[in-house]
Amino acid sequence: MPMAVLRNSLASISAQIEPRFRFRTMNIIASKNRNPNQNIQQKVIPHCQVIPGADSREINHIVEETFGRYTSKALKRNGKGVAIVWFRNDLRVLDNEALLKAWDSSEMVLPVYCVDPRHSQTTYHFGFPKTGALRAQFLIECLADLRKNLMNRGLNLLIRHGKPEEIIPSLAKSFGAHAVYAQKETCSEELNVERLVRKNLQQVVLSSQSNDKSTNHPQLKLIWGTTMYHLDDIPFDHSSLPDVYTHFRKSIEAKCTVRGCIRIPSSFGPPPSVVDWGSVPLIEQLELHSPKVSKGMRFVGGESAALGRVNEYFWKKDLLKVYKETRNEMLGPDYSTKFSPWLASGSISPRYIYEEVKSYERERVANDSTYWVLFELMWRDYFRFISLKYGNSLFHLGGPRKLEYKWSQDQKLFESWRDGCTGYPLIDANMKELSMTGFMSNRGRQIACSFLVRDMGIDWRMGAEWFETCLLDYDPCSNYGNWTYGAGVGNDPREDRYFSIPKQAQNYDREGEYVAYWLPQLKALPKERRNFPGGSYIEQIVSLKHGNINQNRNQNDSLTRTGRRNNFKGKHAQVNR
Numbered sequence: 035m036p037m038a039v040l041r042n043s044l045a046s047i048s049a050q051i052e053p054r055f056r057f058r059t060m061n062i063i064a065s066k067n068r069n070p071n072q073n074i075q076q077k078v079i080p081h082c083q084v085i086p087g088a089d090s091r092e093i094n095h096i097v098e099e100t101f102g103r104y105t106s107k108a109l110k111r112n113g114k115g116v117a118i119v120w121f122r123n124d125l126r127v128l129d130n131e132a133l134l135k136a137w138d139s140s141e142m143v144l145p146v147y148c149v150d151p152r153h154s155q156t157t158y159h160f161g162f163p164k165t166g167a168l169r170a171q172f173l174i175e176c177l178a179d180l181r182k183n184l185m186n187r188g189l190n191l192l193i194r195h196g197k198p199e200e201i202i203p204s205l206a207k208s209f210g211a212h213a214v215y216a217q218k219e220t221c222s223e224e225l226n227v228e229r230l231v232r233k234n235l236q237q238v239v240l241s242s243q244s245n246d247k248s249t250n251h252p253q254l255k256l257i258w259g260t261t262m263y264h265l266d267d268i269p270f271d272h273s274s275l276p277d278v279y280t281h282f283r284k285s286i287e288a289k290c291t292v293r294g295c296i297r298i299p300s301s302f303g304p305p306p307s308v309v310d311w312g313s314v315p316l317i318e319q320l321e322l323h324s325p326k327v328s329k330g331m332r333f334v335g336g337e338s339a340a341l342g343r344v345n346e347y348f349w350k351k352d353l354l355k356v357y358k359e360t361r362n363e364m365l366g367p368d369y370s371t372k373f374s375p376w377l378a379s380g381s382i383s384p385r386y387i388y389e390e391v392k393s394y395e396r397e398r399v400a401n402d403s404t405y406w407v408l409f410e411l412m413w414r415d416y417f418r419f420i421s422l423k424y425g426n427s428l429f430h431l432g433g434p435r436k437l438e439y440k441w442s443q444d445q446k447l448f449e450s451w452r453d454g455c456t457g458y459p460l461i462d463a464n465m466k467e468l469s470m471t472g473f474m475s476n477r478g479r480q481i482a483c484s485f486l487v488r489d490m491g492i493d494w495r496m497g498a499e500w501f502e503t504c505l506l507d508y509d510p511c512s513n514y515g516n517w518t519y520g521a522g523v524g525n526d527p528r529e530d531r532y533f534s535i536p537k538q539a540q541n542y543d544r545e546g547e548y549v550a551y552w553l554p555q556l557k558a559l560p561k562e563r564r565n566f567p568g569g570s571y572i573e574q575i576v577s578l579k580h581g582n583i584n585q586n587r588n589q590n591d592s593l594t595r596t597g598r599r600n601n602f603k604g605k606h607a608q609v610n611r
């Protein structure tokens with residue numbers, strides 16, 4: 035059928051069908067006109083790409099359609115008085131159980147976000163900024179969007195600057211709130227705040243008409259909400275969680291199902307009467323300078339943008355079906371989903387992504403790629419549950435296995451890594467992308483981690499804390515979990531996960547496009563030399579533990595030992611994860 039006829043007939047069908055399917059059909063029309071791998075193959079990467087790419091009209095349309103799909107008119111609330119929702123890393127309206135429970139248990143919901151000054155302090159050991167400017171900007175956008183989506187559903191967002199343990203109990207007292215609902219966290223910094231909020235709520239005495247004195251303090255109700263599989267559904271107590279990811283995955287796949295996203299009412303209102311709802315903070319109020327992303331990807335914060343990105347990656351560009359083949363690339367928006375910044379801030383629920391994958395499998399295709407996104411989301415779940423099992427040892431030098439290695443804290447080496455001046459283009463390009471955009475591919479993160487800990491022998495916590503500063507998708511469990519894994523102190527069944535730079539460059543940046551994008555001085559070199567520039571680039575700060583880069587231009591996996599550092603025991607296997 036000629037394309038114009040196909041387009042007309044699809045458009046006329048789409049006019050007669052349900053809005054949800056109409057929207058997707060139009061996307062099929064768009065994607066039928068182009069090669070789905072076009073962006074991946076051409077690799078003409080413009081200077082700065084906004085993610086998602088859709089304009090605000092299109093995003094609003096997606097948000098309206100999606101919210102409509104998850105709205106139920108049959109929901110009725112059953113409570114009395116006021117309940118507070120304390121938003122933390124769950125900055126969304128859809129599939130937010132804390133919000134729904136607060137609505138259900140009250141006549142009025144007060145949604146609150148506390149801009150915690152501790153997030154503007156420094157990381158635990160090495161004193162880097164706790165939140166870099168790029169993530170701060172992303173979070174500011176998340177808050178603005180959350181407020182907008184709450185207002186569209188009859189509420190607002192109260193924004194206060196200060197510690198939750200001071201603000202929340204004081205609001206509970208002023209509004210006579212009987213309960214505070216919030217998403218449960220698992221790491222000690224957040225647990226400490228939960229403990230203090232609960233303690234201070236105990237000091238608040240409500241002038242309740244109830245005779246039952248035990249219910250006279252506002253209750254803190256912590257709701258599980260971060261993972262794809264619910265904590266209550268996994269087939270083991272967290273203390274007996276399998277240490278090895280594959281055992282964990284097989285067990286949950288065999289024994290659990292993912293719960294459906296919850297339905298929401300058409301309005302969460304009315305809101306309580308509030309004199310001043312507070313403004314969304316300006317970046318300067320967080321003592322940071324406004325960041326400008328001039329190159330690479332610029333992620334837009336918020337639930338609306340997150341829904342836009344899911345729509346773009348799955349339906350509009352039709353990229354889900356090739357995810358497994360492209361996910362190890364490093365350049366541009368299309369090789370992987372880029373969902374992580376929104377998942378980390380809770381702007382999107384992993385269960386929503388699960389449901390979209392299942393719809394895609396029904397409506398388009400089910401293959402290894404569609405499964406693999408869920409496989410990766412199970413990694414995310416795994417690290418979250420591992421943090422429950424191992425507590426603070428995830429952050430300790432010896433990791434969950436309490437292994438002792440000799441680590442260096444050489445400042446000069448560390449700074450060359452951090453600033454992207456090691457003399458290894460693949461490392462330098464990745465580190466520049468991280469500091470300029472707040473993002474780095476999974477491939478890049480594994481290589482940069484391996485280089486820091488294995489080639490430089492640097493204390494892995496320095497790398498993890500630098501990632502904590504910079505990453506838009508910083509999540510304590512995924513970040514420290516992956517770092518302990520990469521440093522060989524986590525639960526990796528392989529003894530030594532060494533990533534050889536020559537081999538990684540050959541496999542994942544053969545033409546040197548990635549390094550030339552971030553290090554334009556390499557553009558003039560022949561493609562095959564960009565990753566191996568020799569004297570045309572800055573001097574290498576260390577030699578590689580396995581295989582000198584200059585000797586290995588055409589050699590994939592030389593195991594020449596330089597003997598420079600030998601901090602690790604065990605066999606040095608080179609791996610491709």
Ligand SMILES: Cc1cc2nc3c(=O)[nH]c(=O)nc-3n(C[C@H](O)[C@H](O)[C@H](O)COP(=O)(O)OP(=O)(O)OC[C@H]3O[C@@H](n4cnc5c(N)ncnc54)[C@H](O)[C@@H]3O)c2cc1C
Pocket residue numbers: 361370371372373374375377378407410411413414415417474475476477479480483501505507508509510512513514516517520
């Ligand atoms: C040293 C190191 C540090 C990391 N720190 C973080 C972090 O702080 N926050 C974070 O979200 N991810 C972290 N990751 C995991 C992974 O690199 C990112 O989740 C991924 O690159 C995000 O891009 P994406 O959304 O396009 O991923 P996709 O490839 O599209 O994967 C889909 C989703 O699966 C999840 N996922 C994929 N790989 C992993 C993984 N290895 N561990 C946990 N979840 C995964 C993410 O939620 C991701 O959004 C780290 C990995 C390494 C090696």
Ligand SMILES: Nc1ncnc2c1ncn2[C@@H]1O[C@H](COP(=O)(O)OP(=O)(O)OP(=O)(O)O)[C@@H](O)[C@H]1O
Pocket residue numbers: 158221222223224426427429430502510
């Ligand atoms: N959300 C988080 N982000 C970053 N780091 C975190 C987070 N939660 C906890 N940590 C880290 O967990 C560690 C807790 O260390 P802390 O000293 O308080 O406890 P501990 O287990 O008693 O350690 P130690 O026995 O070494 O004193 C710190 O490194 C802290 O930064």
